[in-house]
Amino acid sequence: DVKVTQSSRYLVKRTGEKVFLECVQDMDHENMFWYRQDPGLGLRLIYFSYDVKMKEKGDIPEGYSVSREKKERFSLILESASTNQTSMYLCASSFPRVRAGGTTDTQYFGPGTRLTVL
Amino acid sequence: QKEVEQDPGPLSVPEGAIVSLNCTYSNSAFQYFMWYRQYSRKGPELLMYTYSSGNKEDGRFTAQVDKSSKYISLFIRDSQPSDSATYLCAMTTGGGNKLTFGTGTQLKVEL
Numbered sequence: 453d454v455k456v457t458q459s460s461r462y463l464v465k466r467t468g469e470k471v472f473l474e475c476v477q478d479m480d481h482e483n484m485f486w487y488r489q490d491p492g493l494g495l496r497l498i499y500f501s502y503d504v505k506m507k508e509k510g511d512i513p514e515g516y517s518v519s520r521e522k523k524e525r526f527s528l529i530l531e532s533a534s535t536n537q538t539s540m541y542l543c544a545s546s547f548p549r550v551r552a553g554g555t556t557d558t559q560y561f562g563p564g565t566r567l568t569v570l
Numbered sequence: 571q572k573e574v575e576q577d578p579g580p581l582s583v584p585e586g587a588i589v590s591l592n593c594t595y596s597n598s599a600f601q602y603f604m605w606y607r608q609y610s611r612k613g614p615e616l617l618m619y620t621y622s623s624g625n626k627e628d629g630r631f632t633a634q635v636d637k638s639s640k641y642i643s644l645f646i647r648d649s650q651p652s653d654s655a656t657y658l659c660a661m662t663t664g665g666g667n668k669l670t671f672g673t674g675t676q677l678k679v680e681l
Contacts, residue, residue, distance in 0.1 A: 563611075
């Protein structure tokens with residue numbers, strides 16, 4: 453079974469703190485993603501990575517950065533946490549799968565980290 | 571206007587009912603369509619995957635895609651209390667890795 457783990461289920465931080473969210477997958481997946489999930493807004497992509505040391509901005513990268521030093525690990529960094537970054541953060545990983553009409557990926561999600569910034 | 575629209579619910583049905591969950595979308599380039607189920611305080615898990623138009627059945631679940639209407643559906647037959655969750659539709663143009671998600675529909679199946 454694919455397993456994606458996240459370092460914390462719940463986290464409380466103060467405004468201005470630097471926050472690290474860690475994600476580890478055990479299936480040798482090339483692709484890894486960070487999303488945030490908010491009521492009424494659904495899942496929004498923050499950053500993703502196709503390979504070690506590679507990263508690409510998603511739809512809402514402002515206020516975040518990422519690090520991928522090893523294939524299995526993808527970190528999300530909040531340089532200076534703000535209250536509007538209070539959210540559920542979800543990590544996902546995927547591998548290319550050949551399907552009818554082309555190649556697409558199935559994403560596997562971790563359990564999420566509920567971050568509260570006070 | 572959002573690229574993918576999904577009624578947030580909540581949708582409450584009695585046990586054994588047939589449930590219909592739907593999404594509409596605006597990007598005609600979407601080719602791959604997925605349904606994820608998310609239990610409370612858990613990450614989403616893939617339920618169904620469909621390529622292009624047509625139906626796909628897996629046990630009590632049927633996914634339906636109508637590309638001409640830009641409309642996808644998930645049907646759940648003989649619904650159970652364990653089906654109570656939020657259901658997210660997701661889609662992609664293919665050949666890449668980004669998924670576009672709906673906001674999710676919360677379903678509650680009552681005894």
